[in-house]
Amino acid sequence: MNKLVKRLLTGTLAFATILTALPVTAVHASGNQYWTESAERVGYIEHVMNDGSIKSTFNEGHMKVEGETAYCVDINTSFKNGYKTRSDASTRMSSDQIADVALSLEYVKQYTASHTNLNYKQGYLLEQCVVWQRLSEQLGWQCDNVRASYNEISQAVQNEAYAGAKAFVKANKGRYECGGYIYTGEGQDIGQFWAKLNVGNAKVKKTSSNPTVTDGNANYSFEGATFGVYSDKGCNSQLATLTADGNGDTKEVEVKAGIVYIKELSAPKGYKLDSTVHALNVEVGKTATLTVADTPKVTATLIDLFKIDMETGKSTPQGNASLEGAEFTWSYYDGYYNADNLPAKATRTWTTKTVAEKDSDGTIHYVSRLADSYKVSGDSFYTQDGKNVLPLGTLTVTETKAPNGYLLDGVYMQTDGSSEQIKGTYLTQISEAGELAVLSGSNQYSVSDKVIRGGVKIQKRDLETKDTKAQGSATLQYTEFNIISLNDSPVLVEGKLYNKNETVKKIQTGIDGIASTSADLLPYGKYRLEESKAPEGYLADGAKAIDFSITEDGKIVDLTDKSHSVYNQIKRGDIEGVKIGAGTHKRLA
Structure with missing residues (x-):
């Protein structure tokens, strides 16, 4: 007992001598005075020096x-x-010193809260000891291992708490907002410290601004998109980098509560880079999610198809044919394919037709493209920013219905300046090129169709007998006919263009009275057959013109039956007797 009293007296004497203390800053007391007291004794402290000696032992009070x-x-x-x-602790201590003490206290408070076998006095002893330990290291008191008596708290518990506090400080600097007050006056200075958690979590959720384009399309993926997290709007001080997974989600990153700034560093597959700097407010202890919608790369430069006549190379149809109303089937596939591995079913299909359009100079073109005014049937068009577009992938187009008067056989596409003739189905791909999506090949093609062609055959007959044989010494051979175009549009016959009411061909009957053209002479349209020269022994009177039409390819219009043949009147005269003299053969009066 005497030994314990002696140690207590020694401790009291030591208290009276100030070895090293926090620096003093003059503070005006007016309106800044607070009552301080040692409310009760909580347990014994052993003032252990760094050399292992115990300088003093004293019964510590609960400061308030x-x-x-x-x-x-x-x-x-x-x-x-x-x-x-009272003065702010920052007037007496550095921010690192304040954080060291405040975080150590925070850990011990968490420790005692989770160890319910410790009472409030033991908790206070651990808190006070850890404050002294931190200040001893900072101020050189040489009592870094000051502790509660092992009779108050076991050595194992104290060792665990103090070691945990050091680790907590190291791991949590910057995560807490730390501060405190120092109270000065007569006798010992006391302090209050706090550490408020000052962090939350930030993450990014990547979405598509146009899911109808991107959903289910493997050419678009969120995976691998990266984002920089910054403390400043100018994005000069980077805190972290976040990377999105296939669902567009990044992991969480811990940041100080308040405003952080997030900018996309690398765009995901198929999307444009978002250059916007986004502000995100992060609250303490919560996860803030920045949801950003990236714009998919699409092309608004679609293919224009211009229908032309294969033979003339012009946008003017021949004869009575038309270049309007040709139909094309377009198929889009949400992957990259070639002609050999196209899927059996397209992602979307459309049928469009050619429509007559007039240029500013009055020239008429027959055009088809992926737009509502040309659409015949099919799925809805892909759109973005109010325009029809095509996503990344593969597109094919095939003419599936020829316009009136033309054939599908032999159709080919050709771009201006190229000699290549693309027959059958045309295939192109829409791929990434920097921040754009572009079509391979051209975006304008002429589509050439071959006009339907046919011929005509006419029979010459005797008007009186209705027979195909001439009377007497007359003949039905060498009758000549003019074939005249009745079409508003020109026709190409034997390499020359003919306008309406012009003779496109002369034909002549043979010995059988038949005149015929080849089966591919006349383009689709209307014509008139007129006799221009009667056969020998016949009059031109009575020969009527016949109108006919070419509507089937390779077919000769047969005008040889009685109802369609051309009839001519045989020449006739009376017999007149003349009396002549015998021997002289002179006409007698």
Whole structure:
């Protein structure tokens, strides 16, 4: 007992001598005075020096300011109840020193809260000891291992708590907002410290601004998109990098509460880079998610098809044919394919037709493209920013219905300046090129169709006998006919263009009275057959013109039956007797 009293007296004497203390800053006391007291004794402290000696042992009191817990911040000075002047801890300590003490206290508070076998006095002893340990290291008190008596708290518990506090400080600097107050006056200075969690989590959720284009399309993926997280709007101080997975989600990153700035560093597959700097407000202890919609790369430069006549190379149809109303089937596939591995079913299909359009100079073109005014049937068009577009992938187009008067056989596409003739189905791909999506090949093609061609055959007959044989010494051979175009549009016959009412061909009957053209002479349209020269022994009177039409390819219009033949009147005369003289053969009166 005497030994214990002696140690207590030694401790009291040591308190009276200030070895090293926090620096003092002059503070005006007016309106800044707080009542401080040592409310009760909580347990014995062993003032252990760094050399292992115990300088003193004393029964520590529970320090309070206006009834709120406080801590001794000067182990070498004795405490006196009374009013003290409060100043911000930052006037006496560096921010690192404040954080060191405040975080150590925060850990011990968490430790005692999770160890319910420790009572409030033991908790306070651990808190006070860890404050002294931190200040001893900072101020050189040489009592870095000051502790509660092992009779108060076991060595194992104290070792665990103090080691945990050091690790907690190291792991959590910057995660908490730390601060405190120092109370100065007569006797020992005391302090209050706090550490408020000042972090939350930030993450990014990547979405598509146009899911109808991207959903289910493997050419678009969120995986691999990266984002920089910055503390400043200018994006000069980077805190972290986030990477999106296939669903567009990044992992969480811990940041200080408040505003952080996020910018996309690399765009995901198929999307444009988002250059916007996004502000995200992160609240303490919560996860804030920035949802950003990236714009998919698409092409609004679609293919224009211009229908032309294969023989003339012009946008003017021949004869009575038309270049309007040709139909094309377009098929889009949401992958990259060639002609040999196209899927059996397209992602979307459309049928469009050619429509007559007039240029500013009055020239008429027959055009088809992927737009509502040309659409015959099919799925809805892909759109973006109010325009029809095509996503990344593969597109094919085939003419599936020829316009009136033309054939599908032999159809080919050709781009201006190229000699290549693309027959059958045309295939192109829409692929990424920097921040754009582009079509392979041209975006304008002429589509050439071959006009339907046919011929005509006519029979010459005797008007009186209705027979195909001439009377007497007359003949039906060498009758000549003119074939005249009745079409508003020109026709190409034997390499020359003919306009309406012009003779496109002369034909002549043979010995059988038949005149015929080849089966591919006349383009689709209307014509008139007129006799221009009667056969020998016949009059031109009575020969009527016949109108006919070419509507089938390779077919000769047969005008040889009685109802369609051309009839001519045989020449006739009376017999007149003349009396002549015998021997002289002179006409007698």
